Amino acid sequence: MNKTQRFKRAAKPKRPISTSEAEDDVVDHETQPTHRSKTLSIRVKPKPKPKSNSFPIPDLSFDRMTILSPEFCMIDALDLAPRLLGKHLRRDDVVLRITEVEAYRPNDSACHGRFGITARTAPVFGRGGHAYVYLCYGLHKMLNVVADKEGVGAAVLIRSCAPISGLDTIQHRRGQKTDKPVLLTGPGKIGQALGLSTEWSNHCLYAPGGLELLDGPEPEKILIGPRVGIEYALPEHVNALWRFAIADTPWISSPKNTLRPP
Known part of the structure; x- marks a missing residue:
């Protein structure tokens, strides 16, 4: 019918982050109280999906499935x-x-x-x-x-x-x-x-x-x-x-x- 995360410190990007990149990465911003503000980006490795007990089947639309004769x-x-x-x-x-x-x-x-x-x-x-x-x-x-x-x-x-x-x-x-x-x-x-x-x-x-x-x-x-x-x-x-x-x-x-x- 796993929770280990690996964090990687990344430099401040020199170009805007696209929407797709933002969805793939979890970014945590910390502003240091210095003369020049610095931003730290933390890339989080996606959590593996929990193992399912369900039998794997193709993505089917049951509204369109055939009733057997x-x-x-x-x-x-x-x-x-x-x-x-x-x-x-x-x-x-x-x-x-x-x-x-x-x-x-x-x-x-x-x-x-x-x-x-x-x-x-x-x-x-x-x-x-x-x-x-x-x-x-x-x-x-x-x-x-x-x-x-x-x-x-x-x-x-x-x-x-x-x-x-x-x-x-x-x-x-x-x-x-x-x-x-x-x-x-x-x-x-x-x-x-x-x-x-x-x-x-x-x-x-x-x-x-x-x-x-x-x-x-x-x-x-x-x-x-x-x-x-x-x-x-x-x-x-x-x-x-x-x-x-x-x-x-x-x-x-x-x-x-x-x-x-x-």
Whole structure:
């Protein structure tokens, strides 16, 4: 999501200082009480910028960013999951960059679709490109992007994100005044940062307004590993490498030691 200064004494300039030079230098004038006034100029080495925890991305105008089409999501969840890395979620003034996801597929003993179509799971069987928000432990609102065609029953869980804009709003919703990765590394934190409730389940992510799924640059490197917290599932699904994360970013949830390059 350093303070050393080196001072150099400089002679009084013989020519006017341009505006650009004045902006680059910090000048402190001391007038000595002598017969002839002398001016001392002190050049201050610029302070290095503090290290940021945010994942570096190009300077983008989010007002002009493309909302992803439903066709983008209408593919197998295992294919959609890594494609979502580097994309953005936007609601109000909050924009988050997706940094970690998990795929859940049909005939997957860890997928909610295994229960069939119920009042809770119906959105999972909807058309790709919609939201599936469910309540975990009666507290955490977990955001998923529905994958594949209607009736399939698959989704991608958003596990972690990096804040791009709206940090004050995120901190207020999270009740945590920090810009460190702990702010958004965990699926329950994402739902809270976006101000979601289960009423957002089945919300269309490709229509302007509300909650939107926006395009973004593809990461150069990714990591893969087994999903988290699904010990109840069959061994073949517990060990499946269906968790994906952007490499070289601190905005990843625990455990990190189970992730590796593909």
